[in-house]
Every structure is written in structure tokens, then in C-alpha cells.
Amino acid sequence: MKIFAITLNTFKEAVRDKILYTILIFALFMIGGSTLLAALSIGQEAKIIQDLGLSCISLFGTLIAIFLGIGLVHKEIEKRTLYALLSKPLPRDQFILGKYLGLSLVLLTNVCVMGLGLFFLARIYLASWPWHLLLALAFIFLELLVITALATLFSSFTTPTLSAIFTLSIFFIGHLSSDLKLFAARFMGPTSRFLIDLLYYLLPNLRHFHLEASLIHGLALNGIVLFQTICYALSYGIALLLLAMVIFSRRDLK
Amino acid sequence: MDSPAITANDLSKDFRVGFTLRRKRVLYGLNLEVKRGEIFGYLGPNGAGKTTTIKLLMGLIFPTSGEISLLGGKVGDSQVKSRIGFVPENPYFYDHLTGWEFMQYCGHLLGMDRAARDAQIWKLLDRLGIRDAAHTRLRKYSKGMVQRIGLAQALLNHPELVILDEPMSGLDPIGRKEIRDLILSLKEEGKTVFFSSHILPDAEMICDRVGILVDGRLKEVGVLEEMLEAKIESIEVTVREADLELLARLPLSLSSPPLQRGGKVLLSVPNEESLQETLSCLKEEGVRIVSIVPQRETLEEYFLKEVSSSSE
Amino acid sequence: MARRLGYSDRRRWILLLCLCWVGAWVIAPDLDQRKLSRSREGSSYLIPAQQLRPLLLGYDLIAADLFWLETIQYLGRHLLGDQKFTDLYPRLFRVVSLDPYFVDAYRLGGIFLAYSAGQVDEAIRLLKRGAAFNPDRWEPAHDLGILYYLCKKDYPQALYWLQRADRLPGRPDYVPRFVARLYASTGHTQTAIEMWIGIYDQTNLSWVKDIARRELGKLGVHLPPETEG
Numbered sequence: 101m102k103i104f105a106i107t108l109n110t111f112k113e114a115v116r117d118k119i120l121y122t123i124l125i126f127a128l129f130m131i132g133g134s135t136l137l138a139a140l141s142i143g144q145e146a147k148i149i150q151d152l153g154l155s156c157i158s159l160f161g162t163l164i165a166i167f168l169g170i171g172l173v174h175k176e177i178e179k180r181t182l183y184a185l186l187s188k189p190l191p192r193d194q195f196i197l198g199k200y201l202g203l204s205l206v207l208l209t210n211v212c213v214m215g216l217g218l219f220f221l222a223r224i225y226l227a228s229w230p231w232h233l234l235l236a237l238a239f240i241f242l243e244l245l246v247i248t249a250l251a252t253l254f255s256s257f258t259t260p261t262l263s264a265i266f267t268l269s270i271f272f273i274g275h276l277s278s279d280l281k282l283f284a285a286r287f288m289g290p291t292s293r294f295l296i297d298l299l300y301y302l303l304p305n306l307r308h309f310h311l312e313a314s315l316i317h318g319l320a321l322n323g324i325v326l327f328q329t330i331c332y333a334l335s336y337g338i339a340l341l342l343l344a345m346v347i348f349s350r351r352d353l354k
Numbered sequence: 355m356d357s358p359a360i361t362a363n364d365l366s367k368d369f370r371v372g373f374t375l376r377r378k379r380v381l382y383g384l385n386l387e388v389k390r391g392e393i394f395g396y397l398g399p400n401g402a403g404k405t406t407t408i409k410l411l412m413g414l415i416f417p418t419s420g421e422i423s424l425l426g427g428k429v430g431d432s433q434v435k436s437r438i439g440f441v442p443e444n445p446y447f448y449d450h451l452t453g454w455e456f457m458q459y460c461g462h463l464l465g466m467d468r469a470a471r472d473a474q475i476w477k478l479l480d481r482l483g484i485r486d487a488a489h490t491r492l493r494k495y496s497k498g499m500v501q502r503i504g505l506a507q508a509l510l511n512h513p514e515l516v517i518l519d520e521p522m523s524g525l526d527p528i529g530r531k532e533i534r535d536l537i538l539s540l541k542e543e544g545k546t547v548f549f550s551s552h553i554l555p556d557a558e559m560i561c562d563r564v565g566i567l568v569d570g571r572l573k574e575v576g577v578l579e580e581m582l583e584a585k586i587e588s589i590e591v592t593v594r595e596a597d598l599e600l601l602a603r604l605p606l607s608l609s610s611p612p613l614q615r616g617g618k619v620l621l622s623v624p625n626e627e628s629l630q631e632t633l634s635c636l637k638e639e640g641v642r643i644v645s646i647v648p649q650r651e652t653l654e655e656y657f658l659k660e661v662s663s664s665s666e
Numbered sequence: 667m668a669r670r671l672g673y674s675d676r677r678r679w680i681l682l683l684c685l686c687w688v689g690a691w692v693i694a695p696d697l698d699q700r701k702l703s704r705s706r707e708g709s710s711y712l713i714p715a716q717q718l719r720p721l722l723l724g725y726d727l728i729a730a731d732l733f734w735l736e737t738i739q740y741l742g743r744h745l746l747g748d749q750k751f752t753d754l755y756p757r758l759f760r761v762v763s764l765d766p767y768f769v770d771a772y773r774l775g776g777i778f779l780a781y782s783a784g785q786v787d788e789a790i791r792l793l794k795r796g797a798a799f800n801p802d803r804w805e806p807a808h809d810l811g812i813l814y815y816l817c818k819k820d821y822p823q824a825l826y827w828l829q830r831a832d833r834l835p836g837r838p839d840y841v842p843r844f845v846a847r848l849y850a851s852t853g854h855t856q857t858a859i860e861m862w863i864g865i866y867d868q869t870n871l872s873w874v875k876d877i878a879r880r881e882l883g884k885l886g887v888h889l890p891p892e893t894e895g
Contacts, residue, residue: 105462109448116450140735144770148735151727159725179446184507187412187440188463189432275723310724317767352415354369 102190103198110202114168120206123167127160127214131221138225146225147316153218154236154312161211161244162271168206169251170263172199177353186353193345200252200341207244211237232315242333243309247271249340250304256348273299274306304336357426359515359546360388360411365420367406380406381570384420388548388563390514393541395557396550398567399661404550405443407567408519411548412440425515436464439508443519443550445500449493453484453503456492460507478506482536498529505536516540518549522556534560554654566660573660582656588649589629591621594642604639606632618644712756715763722764730765737761741778751783758792762799769805772796776809786817797830804834808841821852843877850885859885 134152138145176182254263284296365384413430427434461471609624758775779789796806811828825848849858866878
């Protein structure tokens with residue numbers, strides 16, 4: 101299928117990008133380096149290594165998603181590779197979808213590489229195989245899918261710089277939104293509260309994807325909550341992609 | 355009866371420019387028809403709107419008003435696209451892919467099956483003389499090679515219509531000749547070729563018809579010979595073994611004094627009627643006539659005239 | 667001009683480079699020393715967790731870990747130094763605010779506060795928070811019980827907390843025995859007897875049976891001697 105041709109090409113192109121390797125190696129160093137930090141604790145090595153490891157994977161995954169995502173479409177326009185592509189019988193929305201899937205594949209690979217490193221490292225400090233890490237990684241990947249969808253959306257109609265700014269801003273707000281909502285509920289008037297609530301529902305609440313607290317401490321997980329979180333990620337991501345497809349289909353490619 | 359290859363009706367395009375996003379018109383009510391099987395040269399100075407027109411044809415940008423139809427179908431229709439080949443101006447393709455990988459990618463997007471793809475790719479690489487570079491990465495290709503692989507990807511799907519944006523820009527004379535030859539061979543295969551250029555001699559050599567676009571307006575469209583025939587400036591007659599004194603005594607109606615060049619003399623006759631008179635006069639005197647060449651306005655001169663008249 | 671950089675010039679550049687480097691090496695420790703002596707640890711400089719959370723963008727756990735490590739350093743410094751722990755509670759509180767399920771922080775924090783810093787009330791406050799956020803963990807409840815017993819001599823409270831701990835999974839084996847003793851010392855003799863009988867019956871360990879027997883004896887209940895089979 102044509103979308104997969106684009107997916108594969110995007111994957112191949114990203115995999116040859118040096119930025120990717122730089123970030124990946126740095127992340128692996130940090131995960132390994134967490135052992136040094138953990139040595140300063142009194143018996144909390146396992147916790148610190150897992151915390152730091154998962155945070156690294158989440159943070160660096162986000163960086164990769166943003167850096168690669170913002171140039172996703174714009175690079176093709178700037179280099180004019182897009183013109184020859186779109187002259188083929190390929191609908192524009194399939195192009196965007198293919199690019200998104202390609203980038204998601206890159207992220208999956210990265211999360212797996214970093215995750216495996218963490219998985220084996222944590223095993224050294226724990227009595228058994230840390231299967232719970234896999235679940236945490238799965239949800240981190242879900243978060244990355246949403247962030248990538250955001251970056252793809254912005255990439256479909258603005259420059260890389262603006263895309264980066266918008267995506268990062270939403271990334272920040274996405275982590276703050278629950279706090280903002282609480283703050284507004286307690287301290288602000290009805291209009292401000294309404295606006296903040298609007299913002300809360302419009303923008304993604306990225307805290308939902310951070311299960312580390314529950315998983316690392318071995319707390320029970322609510323199956324319904326997990327299922328809802330997955331649905332949330334999928335529906336939000338799909339909405340963003342659909343918007344990207346619509347915008348890109350109507351756009352003049354100057 | 356087959357529909358025309360390209361039809362544009364009252365096609366206009368505005369862009370929004372500047373901070374205030376004010377509208378700027380770049381194409382004014384373009385009416386154009388390109389017939390099947392012809393080579394059409396879309397000519398104009400830089401900034402005239404040639405690339406804009408082509409982008410409109412390819413569905414890369416959308417018209418502000420007017421209609422376009424390609425091969426009887428709508429722009430952007432997948433069926434239509436599968437019958438068109440396009441090479442953008444100064445093409446650039448994926449650095450990290452080899453020529454072969456790139457052609458495979460294009461073939462995938464065209465929905466070609468493996469066998470057909472492979473066969474056609476080799477055939478085209480051979481035809482365009484880049485077979486040896488098939489497994490070299492595109493970033494190592496020279497400009498001429500990039501142009502050629504651009505053509506290869508455009509011809510992959512046996513298109514009926516080939517659209518080229520400035521196909522000869524940046525090429526050396528040999529490269530330009532190769533492209534000219536290719537375009538002619540495409541015509542022999544029954545394809546329609548629409549290309550834009552600001553290099554007039556090339557157009558002059560191969561086009562059946564041309565359109566001249568200046569400042570977003572199509573000034574003239576027509577068969578090249580017809581456009582220029584009306585503009586014969588003079589006829590140059592070259593004679594031998596005549597001395598200027600003798601010629602001065604003859605009742606010749608010349609548009610300018612005779613010119614001596616080596617052993618020959620050049621006479622400039624204003625039109626065909628005067629030519630007959632002059633020729634019979636010269637024959638009577640026993641002057642040897644070496645050649646008779648009508649001095650047409652070249653396309654370039656015509657072009658410059660059109661451009662300067664529009665800027666007045 | 668570039669050609670003028672001959673051999674001797676290069677040596678001069680290298681020498682200059684080395685001098686700068688050595689200079690930096692020499693100054694650095696002194697700089698560290700001065701900064702250290704000027705550093706203030708007052709709690710007025712500790713930003714509370716509430717204000718920090720927005721900046722952490724969801725990476726609360728990592729921050730908690732880092733603050734925990736910092737707290738350990740703080741503790742060590744003052745244990746070996748002036749034995750004053752004015753900031754210990756705020757620091758611990760910050761850690762557990764960011765990671766309320768960090769049971770080790772509550773436990774060790776409680777121990778340090780009560781036994782190193784002599785701040786028993788703060789220790790109790792911390793552990794109560796730990797119990798509230800981790801109702802399924804035996805550790806905070808257990809530690810509270812011990813604290814009330816040893817430091818506050820408040821046996822009813824000790825009983826309450828150890829009872830809670832007794833009901834939670836994974837609790838140490840001695841907890842029921844402790845609870846039984848506390849029932850006895852708080853005047854709930856009947857309950858104490860029942861508990862000890864239960865302990866006697868449920869255990870296979872002879873030394874535990876001996877303890878149960880002894881305690882029951884103190885309460886006026888004399889069990890028949892052990893028979894084989």
C-alpha cells in the first residue's frame with residue numbers, strides 16, 4: 101500500500117539522521133549513569149534507576165518526537181521533494197498519515213532500544229524481572245504518539261521554528277493542565293474558570309500517561325482507567341491527525 | 355475525439371503577501387488550450403507566473419477563480435495523475451536514497467507491481483543514460499544526473515502528458531541538447547509535452563506552439579512559424595563578383611547600403627516584392643547570387659518586444 | 667599572516683593554554699570552599715513542592731529522588747557536624763509531597779527525625795501522612811506504633827497503630843505479639859488473653875508457644891502442658 105511506502109521511506113530517512121543517534125546515545129548514557137546517582141541512596145537504588153530511566157525515555161522520546169516531527173512536512177516542502185511526490189496519484193492526506201506512521205515507527209524503535217537497556221539494568225537491582233516497566237513504557241509510547249501527532253499537525257502548516265514553539269508550549273501546558281484546573285477552581289472567577297476549563301479539555305492532559313508512580317511502587321492499577329487512557333490517546337491523536345490531513349489538503353504549496 | 359491535454363478557462367490566482375496579507379494577483383484570467391500530441395512551450399521572463407501556472411496544473415496550489423482540466427479530467431483526480439508525468443524546476447530528491455531506491459519508491463506510489471516496476475526502471479535508466487549510477491546515492495549525483503532521474507520518475511508510468519518546469523535550466527549545451535532530443539522523442543511516442551522556459555532558442559527549436567506569459571497575462575499563443583512569419587524584417591541576398599560601384603548604379607531598392615564581406619557583398623532587401631525586382635536586376639548584370647536568407651525576427655527579439663511593451 | 671605561526675609560536679600558545687588550565691585548577695577548589703562556607707541552608711530557601719510541581723512537568727518522581735538524595739547528604743553533614751537538623755522535616759516533607767508513595771522516605775525520615783534529631787512530633791506527622799497515602803502498606807502504621815510506644819509512651823495510640831499494621835499484608839511476625847502485650851498493658855485483659863490463645867494455637871514454633879504460655883500465665887491463664895502427638 102502506498103502509505104506504507106511513505107512510512108518506510110520516512111523511517112529510513114529518520115534513521116539516517118544524526119540527531120537521532122546523538123539523542124539516543126545520550127539517553128543510554130543517562131540511564132547507565134543513573135547507577136552512579138543511585139549509589140548515593142540508602143537502599144533505594146532500584147527505585148532511582150527506574151525513575152530516572154523512565155523519565156529519560158519519556159523526555160528524550162519527546163525531544164526526538166519534536167525535533168523530527170517539526171520538520172516532517174516542512175523539510176519535504178523546502179527541499180521540494182514533495183512536488184514530485186504529489187504529482188503521483190497519492191492523496192495528500194495519505195501522505196501525512198504515512199509520514200506520521202513513519203515517525204511513530206522511529207519512536208517505537210527508540211523506546212524499545214532505551215527500554216531494553218533500562219529493563220536489563222533494573223533487573224540487576226531487583227529480585228525479579230521488572231515486567232511492570234513494560235507497561236510504563238507502553239504508556240510513555242502512547243504519550244509520544246500524541247506529541248508526534250501534535251508536531252505533525254503544526255508541521256503541516258507552519259515553519260519548523262513555530263512548530264517547535266507550539267508543540268513545546270502544548271507539552272508544558274499538557275503537564276500543567278490538571279494543576280491549572282485545580283488552581284482555577286479554587287482561586288479564580290467564573291469567566292477565568294470557564295476559559296481554563298476550555299483549555300483543559302481542548303489541550304491534551306499528558307499527565308494521564310505517566311503511570312510510573314503506580315507501577316514502580318507496585319500499586320494496584322485500575323483496568324478501567326488504563327482502558328480509558330488508551331482510548332483518550334487514540335481519540336485525541338486521531339483528531340489531531342484528521343485536522344492535519346484537512347489543513348494540508350487545502351493548503352497552497354508555494 | 356480526445357479532449358485536449360490541458361484546458362485552462364479564465365484561470366486567476368491571488369497570493370496573500372506581506373504582514374498585512376494583502377492580495378496580490380499573479381495570474382490574470384488565463385485561457386489556454388494544449389492539444390494532444392504537441393510540444394507546447396510556455397515562455398516568459400522570470401516572475402511572469404510560469405511556475406505558478408504549472409503548480410496550478412499539478413494541484414500544488416489552488417486557483418482563486420477559473421477552471422482547469424487535464425486530459426479531460428479534474429486536477430487532483432488520481433486517475434488523471436496516473437497518466438501525467440511531472441518534473442519540477444531544479445528538482446531535488448531524497449539524498450539518502452540511491453537512484454534505484456528512489457525509482458522504486460516512485461513506482462510504489464504509482465501502484466505498479468514489482469515486475470512492471472523493475473523492468474520499466476531499468477529501461478528508463480538506460481534510456482536516460484544513468485544506469486551506471488543506479489546504486490549511487492542521489493546526493494552524489496551531478497545536476498545533469500538529477501535532471502535525468504527527474505525525467506525518469508516522470509516517465510515511469512507511461513504518461514500521456516508530460517509537464518516540465520524549466521527542464522533545461524542550469525544544464526550545459528550538451529545537456530540541453532539531450533533534453534531537447536528527449537522531448538522530441540516523447541512527441542514521437544504520441545505524448546504531449548508542456549514545458550516552461552526562459553531559454554528561447556531551445557523553445558524555438560522544438561516547439562509546435564508557444565504561449566508567451568508576461569506579468570501574469572498570456573500575451574500570445576500560436577504556432578511559432580506563424581507568429582514570426584508575419585515579422586519578416588528583411589531578406590539578405592549574398593552576391594559574388596560584384597563591385598560596389600556597379601551595385602550602386604543599379605536600381606535596387608535596398609533597406610540599407612550594401613556590405614562588403616571578404617569576396618562577397620550582402621544586400622538587404624526590405625520585402626518579397628523588392629526581392630523579385632532585385633533578383634532579376636542582378637541576373638541581368640550577371641552578378642552571381644550565392645544565397646537568399648529571409649531575416650526573421652527571432653523569437654528573442656519578439657519576446658523582448660512583448661515584454662517591454664507590457665511594461666510601458 | 668597564518669604562515670607566521672611557526673614552531674616557537676606554537677609552543678607559546680600551548681604554554682599559555684596550560685597556564686590557563688592550571689590557573690583554573692588552582693582557583694576552583696578555593697572557589698568551592700568559599701561558596702560552601704557562604705551557603706545557607708535555612709528553610710526559607712526551600713521552595714515548597716506545591717510551587718515546584720508546575721515546573722517539573724510531570725517528572726515529580728525524579729525530583730523526589732533527587733531531593734531525597736539531597737536530604738541524605740544534609741543528614742550526613744549534620745550528623746557529623748553540628749547535630750542540628752532544623753531543615754530536616756521540611757526537606758522530607760518536600761520529598762514525600764512529590765512522591766507520596768515513597769515509603770522508604772517516610773520510614774527512614776521517621777527514624778532520623780525521632781532518633782537523630784529528637785523531633786518526635788515531626789516524625790509522627792510525617793509517618794501519619796505516609797499511613798494516609800499508603801493505607802495498604804504496613805510500614806508507616808508499624809513505625810507509628812513503635813514511635814508512640816518507645817518515645818511517647820502513649821500505649822493506647824501505640825495499640826491503635828500496631829493493630830492497623832497487624833491487619834496489613836506482609837507485616838512482620840512479631841506484630842501480633844506486640845499488639846497482644848499492648849492490649850494487656852492498656853487494661854484490655856480479655857482481648858489480650860484471646861489474642862495469646864490464638865497465637866499459641868496458630869504457631870508451630872516452640873519458642874513462640876513458650877512466649878504465649880508465659881504471657882498467658884501473667885494474665886492468669888494457665889495452659890495445660892504440652893503433650894506429644
